[in-house]
Amino acid sequence: MAETTDVAIIGGGAAGCAVSYYLAQLGVKSTIIEREGLGNQASGNSAGGLNPLTGVGIPGPLAAFGWECFQLHADLYAGLKHQSGIDYQHRTVAKIDLAMEESEIDGLKETAVRMDAVEGFEAHWLEPEDVAKLEPRIAPGILGGMYDHGNTGVDSYKLTNAFAAAATEMGATVRVGNVQGLEGNSGKIDRVILEDGEISCGQVVMAMGPWSRRAESWLGIYIPVDPLKGEILRLELEGDRIKYDISGGGASIYPKLDGLNWCGTTEDWNGFDREPSEKVAKEIRKRLARVFPDLADAKLAKHTACLRPVTPDWLPVLGRAPGWENVYLATGAGKKGILLATGIGRSIADLMTTGETALSIQRFSPERFATQLE
Ligand SMILES: Cc1cc2nc3c(=O)[nH]c(=O)nc-3n(C[C@H](O)[C@H](O)[C@H](O)COP(=O)(O)OP(=O)(O)OC[C@H]3O[C@@H](n4cnc5c(N)ncnc54)[C@H](O)[C@@H]3O)c2cc1C
Secondary structure (H helix, E strand, C coil): CCEEEEEEEECCCHHHHHHHHHHHHCCCCEEEEECCCCCCCHHHHCCCEECCCCECCECCCCHHHHHHHHHHHHHHHHHHHHHHCCCCCCEEEEEEEECCCHHHHHHHHHHHHHHHCCCCCEEEEECHHHHHHHCCCCCCCCCCEEEEEEEEECCHHHHHHHHHHHHHHCCCEEEECCEEEEEEECCEEEEEEECCEEEEEEEEEECCHHHHHHHHHHHCECCCCEEEEEEEEEEECCCCCCCCEEEECCEEEEECCCCCEEEECCCECECECCCCCHHHHHHHHHHHHHHCHHHHCCEEEEEEEEEEEECCCCCCEEEECCCCCCEEEEECCHHHHHHHHHHHHHHHHHHHHHCCCCCCCHHHCHHHHCCECC
């Protein structure tokens, strides 16, 4: 019998699974089509930080949406954990951002003032001796740091799977499959073509992350999303657990509830290469030696490499595909795709069901790249 679905969602990362979840909440059934396992790409191997106050585009064009997504995460946790049966460990984190160079001090002090003014956040400058009191294993010679408390974090593999599990509970389906193309006419797609069959559909969501450009030839539009490789070493540390996320000198340290310290993260434009690299591992350990020497030689539990979906303006691409009545783009979340997953899911589900959303996604319209391909 021919397969059929109301909404075909191509890609089972955080974006695709969140869209499926929010659609299900509005009573719309979808099929998530994923070729390599739910959350097995960047969405399952990210640092899982939900930081709405700093990063690319914040302050700036991503700030309002980032904040909305942060609030959606907070409101979502208890219900999604219950409904999915997956505790994805949404929790508040404390962080120390170290100043390694004089030139970094003013910026960190300014950020501390800005963060401290936000309700629910606390931030202040630390002199080197204050840093040592909080975490004596941080390398001597640092010039101080910013302490902040109020950001949250999740296990992003579990979050992605929680979205999918709760959506499935409400009637969604997960289909293993590698999408090869789309078929339709008069501005409407009506079939998704897979290696092993095809699925008739009412609407389509493209949530293919760094592989989104593959759909340019299917839809005849630009979807300028390129892969930015990021690697993380999960390291075992003897002795007391580290209590703070720590960053400085190009190193970031995330002590996770799995007992491992996730250290990285790197950024390389290296095409679709997803191989963990020995050279990058050495670079991460070199950076750690300057910041937290005990970790520089710590035992490796796992080394991951995956690809962030990045657009030319570092902003996501959210909304109806130009020239198509029933195709939506949910991609390009770059370095913030776990934070943005809630807002991506909610806003795309809103647009698909009502044609509008209250979330601040106006600047992320696919129309900004709307030149039609031949
Ligand atoms: C090292 C690192 C650290 C990060 N840390 C953070 C962080 O702390 N906070 C944060 O918010 N973000 C972070 N990110 C970014 C975040 O992980 C990504 O933005 C996010 O995971 C992107 O989600 P996605 O669903 O768009 O893409 P993906 O997770 O890549 O999912 C896309 C899915 O589509 C599938 N797919 C593609 N083409 C097809 C096809 N033809 N047929 C079937 N399936 C297909 C793929 O298999 C994949 O599973 C980090 C990323 C990296 C690499």
